[in-house]
Amino acid sequence: MSRHLGSDDFTLLPDLAVRPLGGSVIWANDEFFAEKENLVNVGPPEYQISTFGHKGQVYDGWETRRHRGKPGDDVAIVRLGVPGVIRGVVVDTRWFKGNFPPEVSIEALEIDGYPPAEEIAARTDWVTLLDRSKVEGDSRNPFAIDSEDRWTHVKLTMHPDGGIARLRVHGEGRPDPALLHLGPIDLAALENGALVQACSNRFYSSPNQLLYPGQARVMGDGWETARRRDDSNDWVRIKLAGPGSIRLAEIDTSCFLGNSPGAASLTGYTHNGTEIALLPRTDLLPDTRHRFVLEPVPGVEEVRLDIYPDGGLARLRLYGELSA
Secondary structure (H helix, E strand, O other): OOOOOOOOOHHHOOEOOOHHHOOEEEEEOOOOOEOHHHHHOOOOOOOOOOOEEOOEEOOOOEEOOOOOOOOOOEEEEEEEEEEEEEEEEEEEOOOOOOOOOOEEEEEEEOOOOOOOHHHHHOOOOOEEEEEEEEOOOOOEEEEEOOOOOOEEEEEEEEEOOOEEOEEEEEEEEOOOHHHOOOOOEEOOOHHHOOEEEEEOOOOOOOHHHHHOOOOOOOHHHOEEOOOOOOOOOEEEEEEEEEEEEEEEEEEEOOOOOOOOOOEEEEEEEOOOOOEEEEEEEEEOOOOOEEEEEOOOOOOEEEEEEEEEOOOEEOEEEEEEEEOO
């Protein structure tokens, strides 16, 4: 079943802070019980009962010590792997039951260059995206964000202390415009502003992973659909980084052995809806990076990738130039 993104579907957007996209927790004022880096780990938090280290129960999250008459709150700063517009955040407190923070808030900054983390933490011009808000323990707490600005860093504040398992920052990539006209780019990369608009099926994994940087390490790093029991096929539609001409397509089935698609095709769309055949239905091999030279057509804004009949892909790359 296809699903177009709406205002309430921000969790279907990519997590701009997740570690596989390059997200990093660069600073925290306290991480006594559990490390700040866990906030951006991929996958849901895990828990094993009665698993104790020398500081207490081991938690898969970020946990600070109890405040004892000490004023103030606890803070962690995340550098987004893909800078962009934030549509919503999820503050996940799973497994934190008697030690979760009563309230949280979210702030953000757009920062040029690579200043030291301590310098970023000391800045006073953070912009509030989420006012101080109540959260529940052992649960996923979603909050929609109303902002069209581009951000590179996010500050998560616990009021006053406690533990949070994951911070998900869902949104749309917005690249630095100065980097877009230095030569051919991947028009289908999340970091360049591409975005999945809709897809036929996301049973096993998100189609957003098709647009991730780097190579897939395991099958779960790509997009995989359920097995079809009809005569149709699966597909995904992608908004490119901007209107452009595609010269080279890479359809990567790496890590998919017995469940790679038998074939694939690519169709382009211009701003007025004109449909362009970019790659006819072409057979694919399992566990292979396929590269296809395309006849460039200017002004392509969206691309539909069809796979026949179903299966999984690791990555899709569409190399070309943006239109002037």
